[in-house]
Amino acid sequence: MAFLIATPTRDSGELAEHIRARMPDIDLRVWPDLAGPDSGNPAEIRFALVWKPPEGLFGQLTGLEAVSSLGAGVDGLVDHPEIPPDVPIGRLAGPRLATNMAAYLVAVVVERWKKLDGFVSDQHARRWNQWAPEAPPTIGLLGTGAMGRAAADAFDALDFPILGWSRSGKGPDNVEMHAGRDGLERVTAKADYLINLLPLTDQTRDLLDAGLFARMRPDSTLINVGRGQHLVEDDLIAALDRGRPGFAILDVFRTEPLPPEHPFWAHPKIFITPHCASITLTREAAELAVQSYRRVLAGQPPLGRVDRQRGY
Numbered sequence: 001m002a003f004l005i006a007t008p009t010r011d012s013g014e015l016a017e018h019i020r021a022r023m024p025d026i027d028l029r030v031w032p033d034l035a036g037p038d039s040g041n042p043a044e045i046r047f048a049l050v051w052k053p054p055e056g057l058f059g060q061l062t063g064l065e066a067v068s069s070l071g072a073g074v075d076g077l078v079d080h081p082e083i084p085p086d087v088p089i090g091r092l093a094g095p096r097l098a099t100n101m102a103a104y105l106v107a108v109v110v111e112r113w114k115k116l117d118g119f120v121s122d123q124h125a126r127r128w129n130q131w132a133p134e135a136p137p138t139i140g141l142l143g144t145g146a147m148g149r150a151a152a153d154a155f156d157a158l159d160f161p162i163l164g165w166s167r168s169g170k171g172p173d174n175v176e177m178h179a180g181r182d183g184l185e186r187v188t189a190k191a192d193y194l195i196n197l198l199p200l201t202d203q204t205r206d207l208l209d210a211g212l213f214a215r216m217r218p219d220s221t222l223i224n225v226g227r228g229q230h231l232v233e234d235d236l237i238a239a240l241d242r243g244r245p246g247f248a249i250l251d252v253f254r255t256e257p258l259p260p261e262h263p264f265w266a267h268p269k270i271f272i273t274p275h276c277a278s279i280t281l282t283r284e285a286a287e288l289a290v291q292s293y294r295r296v297l298a299g300q301p302p303l304g305r306v307d308r309q310r311g312y
Contacts, residue, residue, distance in 0.1 A: 002044045003293055004061070006031035007051040007070055018286030023293075034060060047296050049092075049289050050077070058082035066296045068092060068289065068303070071280050072147065075200035075227060078308045090302030092280055092288040098150035101197075101225065101278035106154050108249050108271070109193050112221060113137050136160045140191025142184075142207075143198035143226065144171035145312070147278070151195065163187045167203075188215045193223060194245070199312035200227040208232060213239035221247045225277045228254040233264070240269045251277040 003019070003026055005012045016030050027036060027044070031054065034042040043063045050057075051070040058064065059082045069077060069091040077089050111117070113133055122129045138161045141148045148164065149172050155162050156174040164171040165187045169179030178187050188194060194216060198204045208224060209232040216222070222245045224231050236248060250264065251273045264270050292303040306312055 001046040001297065002027040002029055002036065002040060004029045004031065004034065004045045004048045005050075006048060006053050006057055008054050009052050010070070014282050015286055015289075018283055019289055022286060022290045026293075031057070047293050047302075049292075052076065056082075066090065066292075066302045068292050070285060072097060072278075073200070073227065074306050074312065075229075078306060078311050085308070088301045089306050089308060090292055091304040091306060092285050092292065093146060093304055094280070094284045094288050096284050097278050097280055098146045101147045102150040102154040104251075104273075104277040105151050105195060105223065105225070106158070108223065109137070109139070109155075109221075110158075112193075112247070112249075137192035138163065138190055140187045140194040141165070141171075141175065142187070142194065142196045144175060144177070145197070145199070147225075148172075148197045151197065163190055184212075185215055188212055189217070191220060192217065193221050195223045196226040196230055198226045198230060200229055201311035205229050206232050208236070210235040210239060213244055216245045218243045218246055220245045221249060223249045223251075225251045228252045228256065237263060237267065240267065247271070249273075251275055 005016055008031065012030055016028060020026060020028060029036040029045065034045065042060045045061050046063055046065040048061060048064060048067050049070055050067060058080065064087055067077060067083060067087060067089050072091055072093040074089060074091050077083065083089065115131065136159055139155045141151060141162065141164045144152065144164045144166045152162055152164065152172045152175050162175045164175035164177045165184050166177065166179060169177050169183065171177040196208060208222065208230050213235060233254065239245065240248060247269050249271045252275055256275055258264060258272065264272060288303060296302055
């Protein structure tokens with residue numbers, strides 16, 4: 001039984017080393033070499049760890065028993081036409097991934113709430129200008145899965161009011177939860193910082209559109225760390241120009257890397273980070289991948305198995 005790593009957009013060398021260190025006898029193959037050093041058969045591959053897999057890959061893996069995403073995102077896998085419906089799909093979303101996301105969100109929210117960039121200007125001008133915000137902002141979380149729960153805990157520790165929205169309306173006890181279209185409108189209208197952490201499904205695609213922006217507060221901030229396909233980009237530019245929302249922090253995009261000519265780069269009300277709000281750390285990914293592989297060897301589903309009908 002062979003294990004394949006297929007991550008064309010990422011260097012998988014270090015990940016492979018860590019996996020081999022944990023399982024020295026493993027038949028580990030790294031794309032594009034599906035045969036491995038012993039000229040094996042791609043049909044021997046039973047488990048594939050992937051990130052943005054190349055076109056045509058799964059059609060060659062006729063013995064595949066399970067697939068796992070290297071990260072939390074599985075939107076490119078759950079409806080993949082080459083993955084048979086009976087092949088389970090998992091993901092490697094360890095606790096560090098959620099913690100890193102929470103740290104990113106707290107950092108960008110607090111930086112804007114406390115206007116720390118103004119102190120940089122004051123320092124350059126040698127200007128003593130004492131200032132502090134009077135009240136904590138209200139956080140709106142779209143999505144309260146593992147990432148949303150970690151973010152909720154982090155903001156709760158700062159005593160920020162937190163509203164949440166999910167398909168089921170269920171979420172952490174420290175979050176005022178809402179569901180449905182009416183619930184989405186209430187969260188959108190009340191949030192000073194509206195944070196999208198939703199999985200990408202047919203129901204959430206293009207959710208961040210002109211209608212949603214029109215309900216946001218004029219001084220609010222949109223933060224998208226979900227998927228680029230959640231956001232209608234032209235709608236956001238028009239909305240920012242109208243002042244609802246007042247600012248946007250974007251970590252994910254429809255096209256990545258973001259093309260140099262894209263208008264987001266130069267927009268004065270947009271702050272960009274290059275899809276790095278939370279990245280699976282190599283050592284943690286290797287440990288989780290080995291655990292998932294051993295589960296498949298034992299006839300169990302991979303770690304983080306997703307519901308292919310729901311899309312997450």
